[in-house]
Amino acid sequence: EPEVTQTPSHQVTQMGQEVILRCVPISNHLYFYWYRQILGQKVEFLVSFYNNEISEKSEIFDDQFSVERPDGSNFTLKIRSTKLEDSAMYFCASSLDGEYTEAFFGQGTRLTVV
Amino acid sequence: GDSVTQMEGPVTLSEEAFLTINCTYTATGYPSLFWYVQYPGEGLQLLLKATKADDKGSNKGFEATYRKETTSFHLEKGSVQVSDSAVYFCALSQGGSEKLVFGKGTKLTVNP
Numbered sequence: 001e002p003e004v005t006q007t008p009s010h011q012v013t014q015m016g017q018e019v020i021l022r023c024v025p026i027s028n029h030l031y032f033y034w035y036r037q038i039l040g041q042k043v044e045f046l047v048s049f050y051n052n053e054i055s056e057k058s059e060i061f062d063d064q065f066s067v068e069r070p071d072g073s074n075f076t077l078k079i080r081s082t083k084l085e086d087s088a089m090y091f092c093a094s095s096l097d098g099e100y101t102e103a104f105f106g107q108g109t110r111l112t113v114v
Numbered sequence: 115g116d117s118v119t120q121m122e123g124p125v126t127l128s129e130e131a132f133l134t135i136n137c138t139y140t141a142t143g144y145p146s147l148f149w150y151v152q153y154p155g156e157g158l159q160l161l162l163k164a165t166k167a168d169d170k171g172s173n174k175g176f177e178a179t180y181r182k183e184t185t186s187f188h189l190e191k192g193s194v195q196v197s198d199s200a201v202y203f204c205a206l207s208q209g210g211s212e213k214l215v216f217g218k219g220t221k222l223t224v225n226p
Contacts, residue, residue: 003157004157006157031212033212033213035214035216037219040218041218042118042216042217042218042219043158043203043205043214043216043219044216045213045214045215048212048213050212055212056211056212056213058213091157091158093157093158095212098212102160102163103160103214104157104159105150105157105158105159106157107155107156107157108157
């Protein structure tokens with residue numbers, strides 16, 4: 001069964017460092033998303049991406065964040081200068097047809113900023 | 115803005131017990147409602163959904179009914195199994211938006 005794959009499963013980084021979280025969405029999907037969950041809090045939407053551009057983003061997704069689809073298979077989230085409060089579980093998701101079809105989620109990357 | 119509130123966990127049940135996980139929402143308009151489940155070490159998976167008032171979503175013995183009058187979408191299962199142990203997330207989406215708005219999640223542990 002096709003699945004969304006995220007790497008690494010756990011990343012530790014020093015405050016101020018850049019970090020790139022990687023995702024391989026399901027191959028025929030057209031919409032891609034990042035969500036995050038800070039420990040003990042809700043899963044929060046960060047950004048959606050379609051046709052090589054951001055289609056929607058939340059207030060959390062400020063200039064420190066960027067997304068890219070560098071090739072036909074990967075979808076990345078970059079945090080330019082990490083802060084302690086960026087520590088969270090980051091989930092990538094993809095869907096075939098946006099709001100009308102099911103979003104499939106990866107298993108998450110736990111980011112710890114020290 | 116839109117929000118989802120679900121009952122705090124963790125919830126611990128014995129096998130074959132009845133399960134209810136409460137979920138209420140605040141939203142403008144008529145959102146679609148979802149339950150996602152996350153098994154240990156895996157991603158979130160769609161469990162069931164309902165797109166309009168009075169719709170009942172069902173899957174794997176789980177059910178939830180979209181109640182507009184009480185703005186609720188409670189998850190129920192008549193007889194839980196050990197394999198149902200997971201974290202359950204209630205979520206909504208609004209027409210015209212691709213994003214999901216999630217609750218905090220409720221961890222369910224079922225003991226044999």
